[in-house]
Amino acid sequence: MKFDHAKPSVIDLDMTPMIDMTFQLIAFFMFTINFNNDIVNKDVQLPVAEIARPVERAMLRPLFLNVDREGRLLTGTDVGNIDLRDATQERKLIEYLSAEKEHILDEMYAKFAKLDESEELKATVVIRAHEDAEYGPVQDLIRTCRVAGFSRYSLRAQLKQRPTQ
């Protein structure tokens, strides 16, 4: 009987399909990754509104204000959270909004070179409040924004249909 004593050859695995697939997946994840986590808080469960319009792209940087279930403004900055139900924190809120307004005004100066003093503040305030938050703190927040000079507001909601109960 004759045996083949030839040396086993190196098996060459074709890696091309796997690398193709992996790069496809990476490309998908890269395009869908959300870098707005600091301004769009995922813990805020938005209310549902079937008639809400799709979000338009703002001309200037919008001011995102996230309000949680307990009525706290989640600034996401060093300022920390501001309890909107606590009257003693009103000063902190005013200072925060004033600082944000200054940033937006600087942006307006940079973008349009010249700013008419009579022109209103063009930035949109985006209110993202938790669906179970009380309306009172949200109302106070909007009033403070109006005092700070903001006049355009976008109330955010989920577009999906609420399941029938």
Add this chain to the structure above:
Amino acid sequence: MKFVSPAGVKKVQTDMTPMIDVVFQLMVFFLFTFKIAPVEGEIGVNMPAITAGSSAQKQDVTIERVPIKLLAGNSGGLDQVMLGERFLGGGEQALRSLSQVLKDTYAGPGGVVNDVEVEVDADRQLRYHWVIRATNAIMYAGIDAINFRDPKIDPRHK
């Protein structure tokens, strides 16, 4: 001068291991940070900035203002909806009635509503989602001009 004959060219074997390592690291990172965000919509509202002496705002006399009150019950539920002096009940059913009454009263041909502004006056204890649902019902009736009354700025009624 020495030339290398074509027969002497050897197949170059590239080591794919480091690249595959990095690619898998990236894959794992993206997999763990991936979150499907819900689609967001917006309800645009214009409310004038409050400046010194702005309490005496000019009001367009040609626009009819419709007051709507949202009264909160226990645990922040929608206890009662009032359209002017008319009670419409509470809960989701009241919002459907509100939408229908607004449509029947103010909608012109083609469901278009002109020269009507709704002023929503909601209780502070009311859950925010009821305010948004009420806004949704008003907009469903074809009214886009919605104003949220703030008793601290405008203490007219109450």
